[in-house]
Amino acid sequence: MPQRAEADWPPVVVGSVFQTGLNLMRDLGRRGVRAIGVDCVPSNPGFRSRYGKSYLCPDPDVEPAQWVAFMQSLSEKQGSKPVFIPAADMFVDALGRHAAELQGYYNFSHTAVELQAKLVTKEQQYALARRAGLPSPRFAYIESAKDLDEFCNEARFPCLLKPLTHRKWEALPAENPLRGKKVAMADSAERLRVLYRCVEPVQPSAIVQELIVGGDDAKFCYLSVYGSGGERLGYCVVREFRCHPIQFGSASLVEPVVDEEIAGLCDRFLREIGYVGLCEIEVKRDARDGCVRLIEVNPRFSGTGDCSIYTGVEVGWLHYLDRIGRSPAPMQATRFDFRHINLGGDAAGFGPYLQAGLTTWGRWWGPYFRAVEFYDVDFRDPRVTLQNLYRALRAVGGGVLRHWHLRS
Numbered sequence: 001m002p003q004r005a006e007a008d009w010p011p012v013v014v015g016s017v018f019q020t021g022l023n024l025m026r027d028l029g030r031r032g033v034r035a036i037g038v039d040c041v042p043s044n045p046g047f048r049s050r051y052g053k054s055y056l057c058p059d060p061d062v063e064p065a066q067w068v069a070f071m072q073s074l075s076e077k078q079g080s081k082p083v084f085i086p087a088a089d090m091f092v093d094a095l096g097r098h099a100a101e102l103q104g105y106y107n108f109s110h111t112a113v114e115l116q117a118k119l120v121t122k123e124q125q126y127a128l129a130r131r132a133g134l135p136s137p138r139f140a141y142i143e144s145a146k147d148l149d150e151f152c153n154e155a156r157f158p159c160l161l162k163p164l165t166h167r168k169w170e171a172l173p174a175e176n177p178l179r180g181k182k183v184a185m186a187d188s189a190e191r192l193r194v195l196y197r198c199v200e201p202v203q204p205s206a207i208v209q210e211l212i213v214g215g216d217d218a219k220f221c222y223l224s225v226y227g228s229g230g231e232r233l234g235y236c237v238v239r240e241f242r243c244h245p246i247q248f249g250s251a252s253l254v255e256p257v258v259d260e261e262i263a264g265l266c267d268r269f270l271r272e273i274g275y276v277g278l279c280e281i282e283v284k285r286d287a288r289d290g291c292v293r294l295i296e297v298n299p300r301f302s303g304t305g306d307c308s309i310y311t312g313v314e315v316g317w318l319h320y321l322d323r324i325g326r327s328p329a330p331m332q333a334t335r336f337d338f339r340h341i342n343l344g345g346d347a348a349g350f351g352p353y354l355q356a357g358l359t360t361w362g363r364w365w366g367p368y369f370r371a372v373e374f375y376d377v378d379f380r381d382p383r384v385t386l387q388n389l390y391r392a393l394r395a396v397g398g399g400v401l402r403h404w405h406l407r408s
Contacts, residue, residue, distance in 0.1 A: 001329045002321065005032035010080040010107065012320055013038060013071075015091025017046020017054045019344075019376050020303045022384070024087050026051040027309055027316045036082065038074065038091075040067075045384040060094035061167065067094060068101050075105035083107040083323045085278070085316070087301045089120045089165055096120075107323050109228060112276040116299035121164045122207040125297045132272040134265060136294040139209035148196050151208050152189040159186055160248075161195050162207040172202060183248040185211065212295065214287035215358075217241050219295065220259060221251065222266035222281040223308045225315040227322045230274060234313040236333040237262050238304065238340070241367070244349035246356060251304045252345035253367060256311045256336045262292055278319050280305050303375060307340035308333075310373045338371040347392035351399020 012028050014021045017037035022045055025035035029051050037046040037054035046054040055074060058066040075082055084106040086092040095102065096117020099110050118124040123141040130136060140151040152159075161184045163169040172179040178198050186192035192208065199206060217240065224235035238254040266281045280302040282295040298305075301316060308315050311333040321328040353359040376388045 002326060003031075005034075005320075008080075009033065009324060011036055011078055011082045013074065013082045013084050013106065014052075014301075015039075015084065015086040015095070016088035017044045017049070018088060019045055019384075019388075020301060020306065021087030022046045022049050022051060023306045023375070024085065024301045024316045025049075026378070026381070027314060028320060031314075031317050031320075033320060036074075036078075038071070040090075045387070048383045048387075050381050050383075060090060060098075064094070064098065068098050071098075071102055072105050075102075081105065081107050083320055085301060085319065086116075089298075089300070090167065092116050092120050092300050093165070109276050109323075111274075115273065115275065116277065119297050119299040122162055122296070123164060126207070126209070126294070128273055129269065129294050129297075132269045134269040134294055135291055137210040137212055139207060142196075142206055142208055143204050145193070145196065145200065148193060148208060152192060155189070155208070156210050157186065157188055157192075158211040159192055160184065160209050160211055161186065161192060161199075162209070163199075163203065164205055164207065168203050168205075169199065172199065176202075185248070212284040212286050212293050214284055216243050216247060218287065219243070219251070219282060219284045220257075220262050220292075221254065221302075221304045222262055222279075222283070223302070223305045223313070223315065224266070224270065224280075225278050225313075225318045225322075226270060226276050227318075227328075228276055230271060230276065232267060232271075232330065233318040233322060233328060234308070234315055234331040234333075235263060235267070236308050236311045236313050238307050241339075242346060242349055242353065242359075244342075244345040244352075246349065246352050246358070249349070250342070250345060252342045252349055253339060254304060254307055255339045256307065256333060258336070265292055275299075278302075278305065278315055303342060304340075306375050307373070310338060310340060311335050338373050339367045340373050340375065341367070342375040343392045344376050344388055344395065347395040348399065350396050351402050354399070355402070 011034035013036045017039040029035045035052035038057045040059040057070045060067040095113045099113050126139050166182045184195045219240040221238050225233045227233050237259045239257045240251040242253040243249040243251045278301045280298040283292050313331045318328050
């Protein structure tokens with residue numbers, strides 16, 4: 001298998017230069033691939049990074065035609081047909097909607113991006129999981145209070161209310177209590193109805209599901225990449241220990257593990273639906289019966305997916321080689337003696353975990369004195385890292401002050 005890109009190989013365009021996409025640009029750049037980023041959020045760190053050139057593009061949700069024209073123009077300037085890899089749901093969805101218009105400009109699988117765009121929405125991924133036999137909690141797609149009542153008649157509480165995609169609730173009015181949230185929990189049917197009334201007038205389509213009971217340390221992620229022929233090119237499994245926000249947020253502390261049950265369940269699901277490309281599947285072992293159930297599918301390069309490279313499985317490089325027809329040999333996870341930390345998320349979660357009585361000072365900081373790899377600390381990229389450290393320190397300080405204030 002090639003160890004570095006050759007001079008005449010095509011560049012890669014990464015959709016999103018938030019820290020996740022920036023890390024993918026870094027990984028591919030170290031392999032000699034010319035990495036280019038696109039994003040519609042000018043504050044994202046890729047615009048300050050040393051890893052590749054990033055371009056500000058139109059918002060594909062708000063200005064789809066302008067975004068397509070921008071992407072076509074960007075491709076024409078590269079001299080060869082770039083590989084396109086999304087690192088945020090916005091760009092997975094945009095690529096799926098505009099695949100026909102962009103296929104002549106970018107290297108991607110038309111069939112694969114259509115499936116990935118379906119998986120971005122919660123109702124599609126849960127429906128696919130159910131058909132493919134991947135265990136998932138009881139759920140329903142609702143569009144009205146009547147639909148919600150029908151679900152409540154059969155549901156076991158606590159339950160969750162979720163937007164179809166997190167961007168749906170990001171667009172809620174500023175005063176809405178669910179604005180920007182990815183999920184809301186209700187201990188009773190009446191509380192679930194109250195939450196739904198917050199979004200029903202503007203975003204009536206939503207997902208309701210039963211909660212998978214258990215702590216944050218009962219969650220696991222399957223990080224993988226599948227080739228154009230459906231073969232698995234590499235994977236690893238990581239166990240979550242902390243996340244932000246508590247229970248329902250993105251993982252902030254994980255550790256690679258060997259778990260054949262989870263690997264087998266997720267692999268069978270992805271093969272059953274004919275998946276191609278990068279994928280993260282988050283699952284949880286239910287404390288009531290020990291059953292592994294689906295939390296969500298992220299059909300793209302993910303923040304937790306950054307951990308895979310440190311296990312020896314370079315999912316981004318494998319995907320790139322597959323897209324340009326280099327038939328890479330599968331990689332195996334060989335390193336398990338470290339923990340992977342999203343410092344910004346972990347710092348923001350410190351105070352809430354203390355307040356909830358879920359940790360102590362010693363238990364929280366203990367993992368930092370073991371072998372550690374960071375999602376958002378890289379001193380070879382100082383402009384980005386220094387700002388990340390500043391934000392982390394502010395988050396820790398704010399969390400500690402709130403904790404002391406509540407105790408006093």
